[in-house]
Amino acid sequence: MAPPGPEGGRAATTAPGKKITARLKRTLPVRGPQAPTLSELMRWYCLNTNTHGCRRIVVSRGRLRRLLWIVLTLSAVGLILWQCAELLMNYYSASVSVTVQFQKLPFPAVTICNINPYKYSAMKEYLYELDKETKKALETFYGFSEGKSKVRRSVDDWNSTGSDFFEQIPLLKVEDFSRTATELHSGQKRKIEGSVFHKDSSIVNSGDSNDIIGFQLCDANNSSECALYTFSSGVNAIQEWYKLHYMNIMAQIPLEIKEKLSYSAEDLLLTCFFDGLSCDKRHFTRFHHPLHGNCYTFNSGESGTILSTSTGGSEYGLQVVLYIDEADYNPFLVTSTGAKIMIHDQNEYPFIEDIGTEIETAAATSIGMHFTQSRKLSKPYSDCTETGADIPVENLYNKSYSLQICLHSCFQKAMVESCGCAQYAQPLPAGAEYCNYKKNPNWMYCYYRLHEKFVKEQLGCQQICKDACSFKEWALTTSIAQWPSVVSEDWMLRVLSWDKGQKLNKKLNKTDLANLMVFYKDLNERYISENPANTLVILLSNFGGQLGLWMSCSVVCVIEIVEVFFIDSLSIVLRHQWQRAKKWWSGRQQGRAARATASDVERQGHENHACVDEDLPTFTTALRLPLPQDSPLPRTPPPNYSTLRLETAFTEQLPDTLELSQH
Amino acid sequence: MNLKKYLVRALHRLQKGPGYTYKELLVWYCDNTNTHGPKRIIKEGPKKKLIWFFLTLLFASLVFWQWGILINTYLSYNVTSSLSIGFKTMKFPAVTICNANPFKYSEVKPLLKELDRLIEAALERILQPTPGNSTENVSLPLDLELWNQIPLVLIDEHDKDNPIILDIFETNQTNCTYRNFSSAAQAVTEWYILQSTSILSKVPLHERIRMGYQAEDMILACLYGAEPCNYKNFTQIYHPDHGNCYIFNWGMDEEALNSSNPGAEFGLKLILDISQQDYIPYLSSAAGARLMLHQQKSFPFLKDQGIYAMAGTETSIGVLVDELERMGYPYSDCTVNGSDVPVKNLYSQYNTSYSIQACLRSCFQNHMVEICGCGHYMFPLPEGVNYCNNEDNPGWAYCYSSLRSSIKQRQICIDSCKETCNDTQYKMTISMADWPSEASEDWIFHILSYERDMSTNVTLDRNGIIKLNIYFQEYNYRTISESAATTIVWLLSSLGGQFGFWMGGSVLCLIEFGEIIIDSLWITVINVISWCKGLKQRRARARYPDAPPTVSELVEAHTNLGFQHEPVGAPALPPEPGTPPPNYDSLRVQPLDTLGPDSDADAE
Numbered sequence A: 001m002a003p004p005g006p007e008g009g010r011a012a013t014t015a016p017g018k019k020i021t022a023r024l025k026r027t028l029p030v031r032g033p034q035a036p037t038l039s040e041l042m043r044w045y046c047l048n049t050n051t052h053g054c055r056r057i058v059v060s061r062g063r064l065r066r067l068l069w070i071v072l073t074l075s076a077v078g079l080i081l082w083q084c085a086e087l088l089m090n091y092y093s094a095s096v097s098v099t100v101q102f103q104k105l106p107f108p109a110v111t112i113c114n115i116n117p118y119k120y121s122a123m124k125e126y127l128y129e130l131d132k133e134t135k136k137a138l139e140t141f142y143g144f145s146e147g148k149s150k151v152r153r154s155v156d157d158w159n160s161t162g163s164d165f166f167e168q169i170p171l172l173k174v175e176d177f178s179r180t181a182t183e184l185h186s187g188q189k190r191k192i193e194g195s196v197f198h199k200d201s202s203i204v205n206s207g208d209s210n211d212i213i214g215f216q217l218c219d220a221n222n223s224s225e226c227a228l229y230t231f232s233s234g235v236n237a238i239q240e241w242y243k244l245h246y247m248n249i250m251a252q253i254p255l256e257i258k259e260k261l262s263y264s265a266e267d268l269l270l271t272c273f274f275d276g277l278s279c280d281k282r283h284f285t286r287f288h289h290p291l292h293g294n295c296y297t298f299n300s301g302e303s304g305t306i307l308s309t310s311t312g313g314s315e316y317g318l319q320v321v322l323y324i325d326e327a328d329y330n331p332f333l334v335t336s337t338g339a340k341i342m343i344h345d346q347n348e349y350p351f352i353e354d355i356g357t358e359i360e361t362a363a364a365t366s367i368g369m370h371f372t373q374s375r376k377l378s379k380p381y382s383d384c385t386e387t388g389a390d391i392p393v394e395n396l397y398n399k400s401y402s403l404q405i406c407l408h409s410c411f412q413k414a415m416v417e418s419c420g421c422a423q424y425a426q427p428l429p430a431g432a433e434y435c436n437y438k439k440n441p442n443w444m445y446c447y448y449r450l451h452e453k454f455v456k457e458q459l460g461c462q463q464i465c466k467d468a469c470s471f472k473e474w475a476l477t478t479s480i481a482q483w484p485s486v487v488s489e490d491w492m493l494r495v496l497s498w499d500k501g502q503k504l505n506k507k508l509n510k511t512d513l514a515n516l517m518v519f520y521k522d523l524n525e526r527y528i529s530e531n532p533a534n535t536l537v538i539l540l541s542n543f544g545g546q547l548g549l550w551m552s553c554s555v556v557c558v559i560e561i562v563e564v565f566f567i568d569s570l571s572i573v574l575r576h577q578w579q580r581a582k583k584w585w586s587g588r589q590q591g592r593a594a595r596a597t598a599s600d601v602e603r604q605g606h607e608n609h610a611c612v613d614e615d616l617p618t619f620t621t622a623l624r625l626p627l628p629q630d631s632p633l634p635r636t637p638p639p640n641y642s643t644l645r646l647e648t649a650f651t652e653q654l655p656d657t658l659e660l661s662q663h
Numbered sequence B: 001m002n003l004k005k006y007l008v009r010a011l012h013r014l015q016k017g018p019g020y021t022y023k024e025l026l027v028w029y030c031d032n033t034n035t036h037g038p039k040r041i042i043k044e045g046p047k048k049k050l051i052w053f054f055l056t057l058l059f060a061s062l063v064f065w066q067w068g069i070l071i072n073t074y075l076s077y078n079v080t081s082s083l084s085i086g087f088k089t090m091k092f093p094a095v096t097i098c099n100a101n102p103f104k105y106s107e108v109k110p111l112l113k114e115l116d117r118l119i120e121a122a123l124e125r126i127l128q129p130t131p132g133n134s135t136e137n138v139s140l141p142l143d144l145e146l147w148n149q150i151p152l153v154l155i156d157e158h159d160k161d162n163p164i165i166l167d168i169f170e171t172n173q174t175n176c177t178y179r180n181f182s183s184a185a186q187a188v189t190e191w192y193i194l195q196s197t198s199i200l201s202k203v204p205l206h207e208r209i210r211m212g213y214q215a216e217d218m219i220l221a222c223l224y225g226a227e228p229c230n231y232k233n234f235t236q237i238y239h240p241d242h243g244n245c246y247i248f249n250w251g252m253d254e255e256a257l258n259s260s261n262p263g264a265e266f267g268l269k270l271i272l273d274i275s276q277q278d279y280i281p282y283l284s285s286a287a288g289a290r291l292m293l294h295q296q297k298s299f300p301f302l303k304d305q306g307i308y309a310m311a312g313t314e315t316s317i318g319v320l321v322d323e324l325e326r327m328g329y330p331y332s333d334c335t336v337n338g339s340d341v342p343v344k345n346l347y348s349q350y351n352t353s354y355s356i357q358a359c360l361r362s363c364f365q366n367h368m369v370e371i372c373g374c375g376h377y378m379f380p381l382p383e384g385v386n387y388c389n390n391e392d393n394p395g396w397a398y399c400y401s402s403l404r405s406s407i408k409q410r411q412i413c414i415d416s417c418k419e420t421c422n423d424t425q426y427k428m429t430i431s432m433a434d435w436p437s438e439a440s441e442d443w444i445f446h447i448l449s450y451e452r453d454m455s456t457n458v459t460l461d462r463n464g465i466i467k468l469n470i471y472f473q474e475y476n477y478r479t480i481s482e483s484a485a486t487t488i489v490w491l492l493s494s495l496g497g498q499f500g501f502w503m504g505g506s507v508l509c510l511i512e513f514g515e516i517i518i519d520s521l522w523i524t525v526i527n528v529i530s531w532c533k534g535l536k537q538r539r540a541r542a543r544y545p546d547a548p549p550t551v552s553e554l555v556e557a558h559t560n561l562g563f564q565h566e567p568v569g570a571p572a573l574p575p576e577p578g579t580p581p582p583n584y585d586s587l588r589v590q591p592l593d594t595l596g597p598d599s600d601a602d603a604e
Helices: A006-012 A015-027 A038-048 A054-059 A063-089 A120-142 A148-160 A164-168 A234-250 A255-261 A403-419 A443-455 A489-500 A536-551 A555-607 A619-624 A640-662 B002-015 B022-032 B036-043 B046-075 B105-126 B144-149 B184-200 B205-211 B346-350 B356-372 B396-404 B407-416 B441-453 B488-503 B507-540 B551-559 B589-603
Strands: A094-102 A109-114 A171-175 A180-183 A189-191 A195-198 A211-218 A226-231 A269-274 A284-289 A293-298 A318-323 A339-344 A357-359 A363-375 A470-482 A513-520 A524-532 B079-086 B094-099 B153-156 B164-167 B219-224 B227-229 B234-239 B243-248 B268-273 B289-294 B307-309 B313-325 B422-434 B465-484
Touching: A038 A054, A038 A555, A054 A063, A063 A536, A094 B079, A094 B465, A109 A284, A109 A318, A120 A234, A120 A255, A211 A234, A211 A443, A226 A234, A226 A443, A255 A284, A255 A293, A269 A293, A269 A489, A269 B184, A339 A363, A339 A470, A339 A513, A357 A363, A363 B307, A403 A443, A470 B422, A489 B105, A489 B184, A536 B046, A536 B488, A555 B036, A555 B046, A555 B488, B022 B036, B022 B507, B036 B046, B046 B488, B094 B234, B094 B268, B105 B184, B105 B205, B184 B396, B205 B234, B205 B243, B219 B243, B219 B441, B268 B441, B289 B422, B289 B465, B307 B313, B346 B356, B356 B396, B356 B407, B488 B507
Parallel strands: A195 A226, A363 A513, A363 A524, A470 B307, B313 B465
Antiparallel strands: A094 A524, A109 A293, A109 A339, A171 A180, A171 A211, A180 A189, A211 A226, A269 A318, A284 A293, A318 A513, A339 A357, A363 A470, B079 B465, B094 B243, B094 B289, B153 B164, B219 B227, B219 B268, B234 B243, B268 B465, B289 B307, B313 B422
8 A cells, every 4th residue: 555665766766757656646645644653643543533432541631530541441442352252262152943843754764673683493504513512511511401312412422523613712611719710622620821801790709709601712823812701690601602603603604695594574574564554575675684684674765765654643654563483593692582673764774783672572562753853063063974974984884874884884994904804793894804713713812802992992983983963863662562462362363374374384373473563653853953053244243242332343443443553553663763774874874964964854854744754744634734824825715695695595495495395 | 374484494494404515415424423434534535535435335235234134034033942951840741541442342242243253254264274165164144234345355466467356255346446455464453443433433422431441440549649549530531542541630620730759659650450351352452551641631642642551560651741842923833722723623522722633633534524424433523423334324434545545635634734832742761560470469469359349259360450650750851942043132233233343333323324315305405496496597687698606616615715616717826835725624614603603594
């Protein structure tokens, strides 16, 4: 805005250049502050500013009063700064709004699994060895045997066939104090090395239980490094041990065979009824779950359409009767009977082993749903992710992002990296393989170590994974009634057996059946969403309110302050410095005589405002100039007649205007 | 005349604005207004003037833009929600208890005898391994009249395009639609419900109530807090789905009970008997009590919100009252009491309040009456209409099932019903245990049987008895209440904030601006009038050589002392020494002031 300093310009330019600067100065005369000194600038500012308070400082008489006004003004400024800082800090806050919409609701996907993953009868050939050894273990440790003859035979077999399982991971009976273990296989006692982990509880009553059962996992490469897992109850130990071997066996069976080994839709679903209309297995999508075998998802949306409900109530939901073949259960893997169901969104992966609801047999389970949708604001309001694209963990599941997916994927990734193979319960990353003993003899030890780290949050998964910003939730109210009732049991079972088909000749038992009803309690959808509590407009309004309240200030005042306190003061200071430098320079050049003239110039500049620079006075400075005394205006006083004429013109017009206004 | 004088005076006053030309007016306005920008426009040098002019324009447009946003925000009627959780003394919810089975089989047996025989025979045939070549050995002649109305058929779908339809009793049917089921169990149940509905709809209401379960048979023991209660504390209501239902604490006749303590000790404890042996075998296959918690004076819609309690168990229900209080119109589209919903509420005959379920059912029933000519048995009747039955309305079942599955009809009802503004839900935490324990079974059954009929015969068993505990949880309410996010006060303070922030303005500044506009209007009026006058005068004294001075010239002459009429050949002023005379008003102030009283005097 300001042209270059007059001295510099003059030095650099030739004669035409000087002319141009002169003209520039004439046409754009404002340059630099008008007041010659800082105190005058302040005084000018205080008198002319729009903010209240400053003026009172200058105008007030008396030291006390002036002091009072200074304090008041300063405290007002302080208050403004404080309040505006508060406003800024609270800018990223969110307000929550809850809306209820009554409308046709999309029916969620309902995934149903039998608790037992595979038909035990079909699995016999794969699990023969394992079961035999489990029974043997039961007999050795607890003296349990199903039947004398069976045990005898298994003991006989024992000697003939080698046991892979016990060689790799032996079950041990630990004598706590001596820290020696009895190995099931050889019966020999040996000293245990390695650390002891109590798998299911940290508090083990060591006084009573001097035989704790557990198993030892050793690093295959370095056999001195072992971890011993002990359990307070043999039930847990046997199940856990069985599961390890079971997973090992299952990892070697290809998926197609596993699907055949598990239940088909016809096996599981006896009847199906949705929204008052009959449905069948075509409405269900198969999905193979590593731990639960074949699961069936109703309304998975795979056909492209998602069913919806337009009436609440139990008649209009999903009603299915499930066939739970209890006789064909694996006795060691699962110890409870029934089905597991999960209600989830079509895009969500059902983590049925984590958050499934269990269904009892010989009962009608009625599940009333209430739908809630929530939405959080992402950054900078909260730390959540919209799509999961910004999370550095590859989504192994073919579904939309969720925290659970991220954690599982993260663990699987770590597993593949450190153990070289993938864990059975989670999907395979590209190029990896499920762990099994033949290829990765070390995996189990590795897995347990890694899992422990994961649980203790040492893998960093919990830090990387964020929760999703929006989620749908179906709140469930579950209640159970007896089904079929005593009097209807007879015909019901007969008809259902007929439904099941002729190939099944036996009559169904009511403990093989489970009735499930899933329905919307009401069609009120609750939508909880976060909204920004502040927008820029509101923030500015609040600023304006604060500025106005304390000092009647506005942006204009702020600009004024910037102008006066920064630009003008700075240029005044600079000018003083410049003049001083010039003086010092000229004094050095010309000695004492020259210095006198320089001080003359300065004094003159101070007294005669018009003479400070070679600038023309501006509007405001001109106002403050004393009127030149010696040159009276070469003008005549205003002619009196014109005013008179003006007035008469008005009086003459009056009637007209009156008429005008009356019309 | 007085009036005219007064008006003239008033006019004079008005006329005397702060200036006589637009420019003067503007300058005066800029100099004297309280908004911050304009003052700087006239007080600075030309370069700064330009900057300040644009700044002021920018700020003014910013203010208007943001005002638009603020007003828009206000008109969108946003709400903010606040959540409160805690425990307080609250009204205990109304508890409705029904049996899953609507009628005692022993009572309705005579009515359903024919139907039962039919279905038994039909099942017999279905369940034969090869339905084709069965030998007739039904001893009793069957009444096929019921059958002929809605027969059960077997549909062989091996050939998809030509399903073979086998009528079980080989009666002739033409022109029918078939509802197919994937399961025989469902088909039989649906068929039985249709038939029995038709039969029972003919039975008068008091008879139906008699056939249902009586309160003294069903409710064996009752304890509320520390106070005993009995079946007389329950209000009987006839529910079409479940027969006789009993409502505790409905609040219809007496004040609703309050509960001021959390925990099972202070809640409602009930022992019920559902006598499972007396169930109608084909009607309801699930056995248990149906119960529901709801607000006082509202109708219990058990099919929607009800839960089961299993026989032979103790069911504990911890209650959390989940309330949602919403603002009505224009904040959200909800109704306070249902009076503005265009559907006639049929449940008002129970003296209950509006609810969305009531609205939807009334809407359905109204459609049913309109289309099928009779009312469905499950819903209350509008006046002057009868329930559907097979004799009077032979086609009702078809009409009903097509209406029930019609998406369009449902959408109409959904669109015309509105949810209530205050939505209360009872969130239940349900847990179960076996009851009575094996050790206590004997004496409990003995005492309860004795109390019921004063006999030592044990008339109860595990298949019938239910214990219920209903109580408030430690935190018994969660209230989400809405409040307007933008009120008129908020709007005004935001508008003021914006105006103040950019320009330091207030309402008074707006009034000032309006004043200036009025003034400039006056100036226009005066200009127009004097121009007209000038025209007249010019015509009159056309002989004057030069044109008379225009108004602006006159005003300029009036205000600017240095002003001179531009004489055609006037000699140029001598060049001024030093600074040129300042071109403004500070000098002018004195003469104007001296002129002021003069002109005033002249005017008067």
